[in-house]
Amino acid sequence: MRTRWLVAMSMFFAVSTPAAPDQAQVERGHTVYDKWCFPCHGTGPGKPGTDSLRQRGQNPAVLEERTDLNASMIRFYVRHGVLFMPTFRKTEISDADLDAIAAYLTRNNKK
């Protein structure tokens, strides 16, 4: 578990140069996000992912509102899970859909 966190944190702080997001990719990512991520990480009551991040001091806690996520980190958590968040298989979220989620969640990052 500790190893998973260390790898994740190294990804978090990794310097990356994001390519300009493709609008169609961002829109696709929004759709996939709404289906797979929003029920846990969205706004409103009863969103345990958002609540868990908030309890650990993350501000903003809603993933869509963040500007500090990077694609590697997003891929890592979707494929490895963390705490009570399980892994997601490729029959659920394909690699292409995962790239689209990453494009959506990094759309507002400072370039």
Place this chain on the structure above:
Amino acid sequence: MRVPPGVTPKDFSDAIEQWQEALGHEWVFTSDEDVDLYRDSYSPFWHEDIEPVPSSAVAPADVEQVVAAVKIANTYKIPLWTISTGKNLGYGGSAPLLGGSVVLDLKRMDRILEVNDKNHYALVEPGVSYFDLYRYIQDQGLKVWIDVPDPGWGSLIGNALDRGGGYTPLRDHFDAHCGMEVVLADGEIVRTGMGALPGSHTWQQYRYGFGPYVDGMFSQGNFGVVTKMGFWLLPEPEGFKSGTVAVRRHDDLVPLVETLNYLMNSNLVQGTTTIGSPLLASGAVRSATGGGAALVATPGGPSVEELEEIGRDQNLPYWNCQMNFYGPPKVVEAEWECAKEKYSKISGATFVEGPTYQLPYDPKDVDKLPKRQFGIPSLTIFGLMGRSEGHMWFSPIIPMTGEAVFEAQRVFGQAYHDMGVPAINQIFVFPSSFFPRSFVILCGFPIYHDVEKNRRSREVFRGLVKAAAEHGWGEYRTHTAFMDTVSDVYSFNNHALRHFHETIKDAVDPNGILSPGRCGVWPKGLRKAHA
């Protein structure tokens, strides 16, 4: 590449090639990176060599591909472990019971084939989740409600086959099904009930068809792969109301449950009800007992008299029960009045009237509604998980009587005590009526990435199964890790029921390829090793 047990690398390699040809290379997963996604995210075996890890996974897109995949497995005698959405976390997730099995992942089969809001049913494939069906009904403006278990990302078919429960009048999910399509181990496609009649228009309307009714064999079973299933849906109600009755004394639970039985079995109260205890859940009692699981009567803990005294001082009822009513507003108001009249025979009973909802609801208000009671899927339940890294459920069925609840308190409290485990280490939930005419007690065991903690949890889990069985109580469902343990206690007449299951298994799946070991049913070749 991992290889399934009892299969040569050459045969496995040939089978992989044939699956790739039949399903497409993209949908046959063999790399560790891909196959690890099928491990149980809430495994009680984390970091132990005994964790059952699959060898590979195959994901057919339709029933023809399921037939092809099963026939290839049957040719090479390769064990398959079937999953629908793989989200029954707490009961094994997407991982097989037998390490090295190939996961048959049906998530890609996600078509909603029909939703009928005149006869109120749906026909779906295994990859359809509660979220999927709910969104479809909302988008189409159909006048039906689904019933949801707590996490909404699971499969209707998977949950029903595991005999899961929900909260509305159609909460017993297997009982709410009507008609199946099943692929047998030799690749033959069978339709049950009226589905066996070519051209039938009543597959989702009349369950039984003609001749022996076999659907139950495919629930918690390993006799076939279910590829379609019908479900009865609730006509969108015109109204909903809830109300709570509370009683003051410990022994008042007996008439409370007896009255609840009358009301529920007369269909005057509908959906799941849960017995709660404002007193035992209060801060005053938690500080007296040292923590959370106050329902368990731990030896040396406070006596009933002491607890009742706290209740009197703090003005806290010992027990309460929230009831739900579905129907036209005039009807639900009358049912609530009837419930109050019946409960008023218990001296000191008090009532809290909940709101009456006029339906249909505005989708904009969805976050203000009691979602579970309205069949609205969510993941809210995971908010109870805290910092644990998973959980598994101990869930025995006990009689729906107050006396049985008292006995369960005493037995499980003693069992914790005998095992030297403080009951407060467990998440303890009060008895619920997820299924008609019985209570289920749900006790969540947290899972951690800590070998010793998980080993201890498994030991305690087995101890509770044994303690329950000694008093005539058995689990309704269990994690793959305990399927043999639970099967062992269903032992009437020298395990006659298991022998019958095994006889069927040997006849319909002689090579033992379908989900070996599921719910204690092992194929002939593996039976001795797991006896």
